[in-house]
Amino acid sequence: MILVIAEQQNGKLNRASWEVIAAAQHLAGGAMPIKVAVAGQSVSAVAAELAQAAVAEVLTVESPALAVYTPDGFVQALQQVIAQVAPTYVFFSHTYQTRDFSPTLATRMDRALVTDVIAIRAVGGATAFARPMFQGKLVADVVPQGEGPFLISLQIGAYRADAAVKGSAAAPIAAASVSIDESKIRQKPEAPFQEAKQAVDLSQAERIVSVGRGIKTVENIAIAEQLAKAFGAELAASRPICDNGWLPMERQIGSSGQTVAPKLYVALGISGAMQHLVGMKGSRVIVAINKDADAPIFEVADYGIQGDLFELAPAIIAELQKG
Amino acid sequence: MKIAVCIKQVPTREWQPRLNDDKTWVRDQDVSYEMNEPDAYALEESLRLREKHGGEVVVCSAGPARVQQVIREALARGADRALHVEDDALGAADAFTAAAALAPAMAEQKFDLILTGLQSDDQGHAQFGPVLAEKLGIPHSTIIMEVQVTDTSLKVKRELEGGWFQHVTMALPALLTIQSGINQLRYATLKGIMAAKKKEITKVAAPAGLSPRLKVVAMSAPQKSKQTVMIGGSPSEAAKELVKRLREEARVL
Numbered sequence: 001m002i003l004v005i006a007e008q009q010n011g012k013l014n015r016a017s018w019e020v021i022a023a024a025q026h027l028a029g030g031a032m033p034i035k036v037a038v039a040g041q042s043v044s045a046v047a048a049e050l051a052q053a054a055v056a057e058v059l060t061v062e063s064p065a066l067a068v069y070t071p072d073g074f075v076q077a078l079q080q081v082i083a084q085v086a087p088t089y090v091f092f093s094h095t096y097q098t099r100d101f102s103p104t105l106a107t108r109m110d111r112a113l114v115t116d117v118i119a120i121r122a123v124g125g126a127t128a129f130a131r132p133m134f135q136g137k138l139v140a141d142v143v144p145q146g147e148g149p150f151l152i153s154l155q156i157g158a159y160r161a162d163a164a165v166k167g168s169a170a171a172p173i174a175a176a177s178v179s180i181d182e183s184k185i186r187q188k189p190e191a192p193f194q195e196a197k198q199a200v201d202l203s204q205a206e207r208i209v210s211v212g213r214g215i216k217t218v219e220n221i222a223i224a225e226q227l228a229k230a231f232g233a234e235l236a237a238s239r240p241i242c243d244n245g246w247l248p249m250e251r252q253i254g255s256s257g258q259t260v261a262p263k264l265y266v267a268l269g270i271s272g273a274m275q276h277l278v279g280m281k282g283s284r285v286i287v288a289i290n291k292d293a294d295a296p297i298f299e300v301a302d303y304g305i306q307g308d309l310f311e312l313a314p315a316i317i318a319e320l321q322k323g
Numbered sequence: 324m325k326i327a328v329c330i331k332q333v334p335t336r337e338w339q340p341r342l343n344d345d346k347t348w349v350r351d352q353d354v355s356y357e358m359n360e361p362d363a364y365a366l367e368e369s370l371r372l373r374e375k376h377g378g379e380v381v382v383c384s385a386g387p388a389r390v391q392q393v394i395r396e397a398l399a400r401g402a403d404r405a406l407h408v409e410d411d412a413l414g415a416a417d418a419f420t421a422a423a424a425l426a427p428a429m430a431e432q433k434f435d436l437i438l439t440g441l442q443s444d445d446q447g448h449a450q451f452g453p454v455l456a457e458k459l460g461i462p463h464s465t466i467i468m469e470v471q472v473t474d475t476s477l478k479v480k481r482e483l484e485g486g487w488f489q490h491v492t493m494a495l496p497a498l499l500t501i502q503s504g505i506n507q508l509r510y511a512t513l514k515g516i517m518a519a520k521k522k523e524i525t526k527v528a529a530p531a532g533l534s535p536r537l538k539v540v541a542m543s544a545p546q547k548s549k550q551t552v553m554i555g556g557s558p559s560e561a562a563k564e565l566v567k568r569l570r571e572e573a574r575v576l
Contacts, residue, residue: 071453072462096484099441100465103453107419112536115448123540132545133446134349137340141541145534186462186497190490192483207575231576243504249486256482256502264575271336274447281548285573287565288551294339299545303568304553305561315562320576 002028003087003149004055005078006038007095008046009069013038016093018161021053023154024091025165027120027127032088035059037081037176039074041067047173054167057174059085065180071101072185078105080178087149094153096255106151112144113151116274118158131155136274136296156255156278200234200250207233207264210253210280211241214269214290214309218246224268227313230320231266238276254279269309272297289313324378324472327406327429328369329439329455330362330397331421332390336444347539348415358393361440365501367508368470369438370401376472379403381432385424387411391524398519399511405522406432410529418443418450419536426458428527436477437498441466448537452500463498464491468505 002024006017017038024034036050039061051058061081065073078101082090092098094116106113119130121141128141129152144150202208209228215221221241228235235251242252253260254276265283270276272288272295280286281300288301289309298304305312334340334354341350358366369380382397382405384390394405408424416424429437437456442449449465456463468488469480477497481489511519554564570576 071464096466096482099449100453103418103450104457104463106450107422107454107457112419113450114537115450126540128540131447133542134334134338134340135336135444135447136545138342138349138542139545140539141543143538143540145536145538186493187464188492190492192487192489194487239504255484257486259485264569264573285569285575286549287569292337296545298551298553299547300549301551302549302573303565304551305555305565306553307558307561311558312562315558316565318559319562319566 001085001087002032002034002089002091003082003085004034004036004091006036006046006050007093007097008038008040008043011040011043011045013046013049014093014095015161016095016156017050018164019156019159020091020093020154021055022159022161022164023120025054026159027089035085035087037061037078037085039066039077048170051170051173052166053171054165055171057172059174059176061176061178063178063180065182065185068189069097070185070187070189071104072187073180074101075105075108076180076184077178079108081176082109082149084176090149090151092151092153094155098153102151102153111149111151112146113153114142114144115153116155117152118155132274136272136277137294155274157281195249202234202236202251202253202258202260205234205260205262207231208236208253208260208262209233209266209268210236210238210270211247211268212238212270213240215241218244220310221246223310223313226317227266227268230317231264233264233266236260238270238273267297267301268313270297271295272300324372324376324435325433326369326372326378326380327383327432327434327437328362328366328380328397328402329383329425329437329451330366330393331359331384331440331443331445332356332386332393333359333443333445342542346542348542351414356389356392358396359440359443359445361442361444361501361503363440363508364503364505365438365440366397366400366402367506368501370509371506372436372470372472378435381406381434383425383429384408385410385413385416385421385529387414394524395519396511398522399515400509401515403522405524407524407526408529409526412533413529417446417535417537418448419454420533422451422454422458423533424529426455427530429455430459433496435495436472437461437496438501439498441500441502452498456498459498461496461498462493463500464493465500466502467499468502470499
């Protein structure tokens with residue numbers, strides 16, 4: 001049995017939950033039943049949506065104590081659900097929310113947790129979970145140790161949501177009964193907020209030139225700006241550039257910034273950390289310019305140039321201006 | 324306030340990994356190391372909190388003797404003393420094992436606040452902080468962009484996805500994982516480096532019976548999800564070829 005923990009916010013299902021269902025179906029291969037659980041205050045609409053999947057059952061995990069996410073509330077609830085379902089694997093999407101509570105859940109259950117998984121494959125007779133290591137320079141096949149259930153979180157985008165198989169009829173929906181001791185919820189959260197209205201909507205840009213650490217200094221940002229202008233593109237950046245204040249946060253691409261899928265994405269001096277890749281790998285054509293031939297950005301690029309961006313950017317600008 | 328900051332020594336960003344003979348880990352011999360970047364931000368935040376509220380900052384790290392490099396660096400940047408759980412086997416430890424190694428010695432110290440980076444640049448499990456908090460029986464919050472401390476409680480700004488944030492309050496003692504970019508890092512001064520030489524590093528043996536939670540059975544270079552056309556030649560030749568292909572082949576210009 002695989003138990004998929006779906007994620008919802010204010011009654012809206014996180015699309016990545018479908019990716020997790022696809023991954024579970026891939027591993028199960030029809031030989032292992034799959035159940036999906038979704039936690040919150042009232043999740044019946046989300047459960048009905050999830051019941052379209054070809055799974056054995058959808059479980060609602062409802063409590064007023066789960067109305068607002070807290071790690072302590074979710075750990076209590078999900079530990080009880082896992083004990084009731086007794087699965088071999090528990091699958092999550094590797095979202096910020098999963099990252100917040102799943103290590104606590106695994107520790108409380110004294111079970112192994114494999115995070116950020118990109119593929120599932122048999123290695124030497126064992127089911128191994130492939131995950132990036134060393135900034136994506138390598139992929140490790142990891143086998144969780146000890147007794148199950150094993151907790152597995154899947155990298156967003158690793159499996160395709162549209163690969164999730166729908167059932168011929170809706171799966172049955174049942175309520176899992178959990179009791180949550182609210183006095184043991186130690187975090188008191190407030191309502192989520194946005195810092196400022198996003199003045200630039202990069203998700204609408206047809207072309208984006210994005211700049212990373214390779215640009216070296218704030219003065220050199222002008223080079224990226226000129227390249228963006230020559231391409232008729234919006235300028236964006238990876239996280240370190242915005243952290244340094246070289247470009248505003250609203251121009252940041254990646255898991256903590258915007259997710260984009262333009263016609264053309266030019267990555268200038270971006271090595272391609274996973275947190276960046278999840279924000280741009282849906283782009284139609286990706287160009288990577290980097291001095292390091294092993295930079296992970298080249299794995300998602302359609303066109304790559306290994307070299308010095310300070311020589312290449314002016315050369316590309318000159319070439320574009322030739323018309 | 325007694326603040327702990329957990330730091331990890333990781334290979335430098337420039338390091339080109341090579342696999343060991345049985346292709347289950349990297350060759351350690353030629354690695355050059357540095358402080359895990361998110362942990363550097365956690366260190367900076369702990370120094371700022373000490374400057375504001377008083378107390379001490381204790382660097383905690385698990386690993387072989389080589390991790391003293393980053394411990395010394397943290398002391399040079401201003402941490403007061405250090406706790407080193409030393410064991411050669413901890414060099415490649417998973418997050419659960421590293422937390423289990425540090426937990427007993429850290430529990431004795433009764434820290435008010437523990438900070439660490441949100442994940443490591445090497446294994447990147449993003450588990451260590453919450454696991455350690457659970458082992459110490461204290462609350463945690465992750466991916467923190469702002470820390471405010473009052474007498475007995477803590478208000479933090481947690482980063483959510485897609486440009487959203489949330490304030491969370493909890494009692495002390497607590498553990499926070501710090502997001503990169505929360506502050507501007509300071510670097511060690513010559514004076515700091517000299518002072519660090521006199522600072523105390525307490526070495527503790529790893530607790531007995533640690534066993535890994537995750538076993539790496541194979542390691543490989545990532546498979547390309549796309550056929551990448553690598554364009555060579557001089558900068559002007561490469562530029563010409565790229566623009567030609569973008570116009571005629573990809574048709575995106």
